[in-house]
Amino acid sequence: MSISKVLSPEEYVEQAYxxxxxxxxxxxxxxIQELLGYLREEILATTKLPMAIDFLLAEVKQLGTMATAMKRIAHYFTPYQSFLIGTAEDDHAQLQMRSALHLLYHDAKLRSEHADRPTMFFHQFESLCRHSLDYDYGLQAIAVDPIYDDTWQRWILGVRHKLGMVDMADLVYIHSEYYLQRKREDDETPDPILFGEKEGRIALANRTKETHYLFLALQRQLGYPPVPLPQKVDPADELIPKLKRMVERLEVRVKFLEDEQRNQGIDLSKFYKKNQKP
Structure with a gap:
């Protein structure tokens, strides 16, 4: 189980902001550290978010990243939130920071509105699909989200292993009330039942189709919230911010080396092979 906890609605309202x-x-x-500093003053002081921002600021100044801080305060930020920011901070990943923040905004907004588990799962899973994120790490992070109980956690981890061999529509259908109504007496009862009759009907109608058709049908018919789509961005527009983040991280590392050298010097002997002298 995750050490993350379900927070109060006002915490998620401020996170969304x-x-x-x-x-x-x-x-x-x-x-980014200057933006965080400004926004800290705007956040409601009765929430715990200002303290979380202080921790983020300290980590950005020391290591140049936010995801490492979010993982260390996992009782406040969920693994899924840390996963999105960590992916955006990876220089080799395709997810842009603006897109990650857009996804996080919608995620926090749904939490503030007490979205149920099927809504949260479909939204998080569609985010992985639409933005070509890593399914393995993404589903692992989703599974330990505090909104899901043990039953949901086991099912999501099962999806993680079955995805690619079994369609998502099939996985939804056989765990729905509609499948339970249609099954013959000699059919094995699926465990658990996680989705309603209408979700099961839509899943059955979308078997063997692309997964995004399932998402679109759920949004049209049942009002499930859509996921922000990746925006076409000119690579030149993202180049400068990305280079700036890389320079900030390099500055942090250089400062660390300078401080270490100033205080006691860097002991290179630990890098020598046994019985080898410089």
Missing amino acids: LFKALMERMSADEP
Whole structure:
């Protein structure tokens, strides 16, 4: 089980505001730590988010990344939230930071509105699909989200192993109330039943089809929230912010080396092979 906890609605309201404001105010000219500093003053002081921002700021100044801090305060940020930011901070990943923040905004907004488990799962899973994220790590992070109980956690981890061999529509259908109604007496009863009759009907109608047709049908028929689609971004527009983040991380490492050398020097002997002298 995850050590993350379900927070109060006001915490998620402020998280949604933070992620949306970061997304809208990001620019090539302003470092992320300055934006976090400004936004800390805007966040409701009665929530725990200002303290979390302080921790993020300290980590950004020391290591140049936010995801490492989010993982260390896993009682506040969920593994799924850390996964999205960590993917965006990976220089080799395709997920842009603005897109990650956009996804996090919608995720926090749903949590503040007490979205049920099927809604959260479909939204999180569609985010993985639409943005070509790593299914293995993504589903692992989703499974330990505090909104899911042990039954859901086991099912999501099962999806993680079956995906690619079994269609998502089939996995939804056989765990729905509709499948339970249609099954013959000699059929094995699926365990557990996680989705309603209408979700099961839609899943059955979308078997053997592309997964995004299932998502679109759920949104049209049952009002499930859509996921922000990847935006076409000119690589040149993202180059400067990405280079700026890389320079910030390099500056942190150089400062660390300078401090170590100033205090006691760097002991290179530990890198020598046995009985080898410089």
